[in-house]
Amino acid sequence: MTDSGTIHFGTGGWREIIGDGFTRANVRRITQALCDRMAAEGVDESGVVVGHDRRFLSLEASRWVVEVLLGNGIPVTLIERPAPTPMFMWTVRNLGCAYGLAVTASHNPALYNGIKVFTEGGRDAEVAVTDAIAARANALGEADIVAVAPEAVADHPLLTVQMSLNWYLDAIIEKLDMETIRHRHLHIVLDPMFGVAQTSLQTVLMTARCQVDVINDRHDALFGGRMPSPTAATLEPLKQAVLERKADLGIATDGDADRLGIIDDTGAFLHPNQILVLLYHYLLTTKGWHGPAVRNMSTTHLLDRVAQAHGEVCHEVPVGFKWISAKMDETDAVIGGESSGGLTVRGHIAGKDGVYAGSLLLEMVAASGKKLSELYADILATYGRLEMVEAAYSFAGKRKAELEHRLFTDHDLPDFGHAISRVRWDDGCKVYFANDGWVTIRFSGTEPVLRVFCEMPTLAEAEQVSALVAGRLGLT
Structure with missing residues (x-):
């Protein structure tokens, strides 16, 4: 989660608290940024699939998205019923569209909503794509948004409404x-x-x-x-x-x-x-x-x-x-x-x-x-058997910089009591033990929490290693 005026995409899309970061203004900024990208790529005629889930404001937000897309002259296939996110991905691929947008916060708590972006072939957008969309959106003001009026959407010639899930x-x-x-x-x-x-x-x-x-x-x-x-x-x-x-x-x-x-x-x-x-x-x-x-x-x-x-x-x-x-x-x-x-x-x-x-x-x-x-x-x-334990630790915002420094600069890890074969630091931290066990420590890409996953030959060993990480970093 970021400052309410700053848009940032995590591993599962853009997600923010409703009324704080998730606002009409930010939804419109993201959509306009996508429109600008499509125009620059020369794919604005290939269309966008838009869908939504059952969360609070999802239906309304999908309409805000459509208003901006149509305002920029981009054809829209609107799935006008709550539907599974994978269906939107399948539809992007099936129709040969350049992009898709789903209004959803997936498995996040109810106070969140957000947007997932899909690219050609119905894929989750790469980091380079979402980073570019976020950077462009953060540079836009309300005066930069081009949108049709809400009452102009229903009969717009560039809009196709789809209700069927059958394909x-x-x-x-x-x-x-x-x-x-x-x-x-x-x-x-x-x-x-x-x-x-x-x-x-x-x-x-x-x-x-x-x-x-x-x-x-x-x-x-x-x-x-x-x-x-x-x-x-x-x-x-x-x-x-x-x-x-x-x-x-x-x-x-x-x-x-x-x-x-x-x-x-x-x-x-x-x-x-x-x-x-x-x-x-x-x-x-x-x-x-x-x-x-x-x-x-x-x-x-x-x-x-x-x-x-x-x-x-x-x-x-x-x-x-x-x-x-x-x-x-x-x-x-x-x-x-x-x-x-x-x-x-x-x-x-x-x-x-x-x-x-x-x-x-x-x-x-x-x-x-x-x-x-x-x-x-x-x-x-x-x-054979391997046992895993998972933990998610919330932290005050000011602690994130401290935890990042301790983990990724100082490499401040506990003595696990197990032989270590190697450690990787390219996506959080993962410690590989010689006994076929491992532990990962990384910040969530969708929520303000630090996640610790540990898998070991026995449940007792997994719980012990996980507890050592929490104790070392002062997590509760």
Whole structure:
């Protein structure tokens, strides 16, 4: 988060507190900056896809975006209903548009909103692109904004309004083994977490003849008082629903449906790391695919073990899904993902998609003839166990400079009590231990917190290493 008048993009787009940094003026400045960039690139006739989620002011902000785009003579395809962010990315690629804008703050708390920028092919915008847009936006004043009047939008000749989700959903359904799923008659509890996934994911599940129960589906801009992020803590209602209804599994997505959370048949929360490993193993063994995997620096090394066992490689990249999708393209990887719940698979969009990931997991369960809990037990028996702990520490704004100096200038790390094989400092700090464990320390790109991830052979070791970092830096 930055000063309310200064625009800055993080790893997941531009996000600010509503009424503070997230204002009509700043939304218009960002849009005008994009228009100026498109004109300079000579792509202003190729169009922009605009969409929004269910957050407070998302609908209104999407209209502010459209007014500026139309004012600059840029064709707009407006998805005029709350929809998954991956659908907007898919639509940018499908229509051949130069850019896309989604009004969303993804999994951030309810008081946030923001904008994600997509480039040609439906990709998350590279840092160079978002930095340039931010720099241009910060140089603009209200007098520099060119926009049509709100009443001129509805009948504007450059505006195309799209209500259907079906092209995106059909693209997912075509990739699935629907015949196998149909004959398993699986019982699913779906938790869209008051976000946008209900219509899309429920359509896929019901097309596959699943019995579907839905919870937390109403429009609630406060997300039921919880973070719209699928974690063990936030999915307690889904856990209870799965157990009470004796369902085969529970599927949850975050606020804009690009991240996934799973509750298995025993009521256990399946961490995104576990989902990633399960799906990679499934694609290699059952589907017969070949190729490497890609993960970010804070994601499980168990994925590396799966790759190695099949003669493949697992590539590590910095945090930010743009790095994952770029490496997947470079290496023709089978799967790419991150421990925060986002993943994608070769042949789909170059971005995370909770709707497709949940659907593919469903296919995996159906094809196996086993319970999800049994499938993960098989993974542990084959590849061994690694345990991860995650912590996020808020800090007063004035402490950030101090913490940055201690970490990245002084390299002020504790004595971990484990042999260290190497340390990398290019994206925060990552310490690699000789026992196949590691710890990362880095500032969030979307919230004012310091994140510590640690994975070790045992949970006790992971908790100890994480506590040593917190104690050294005075974090609570």
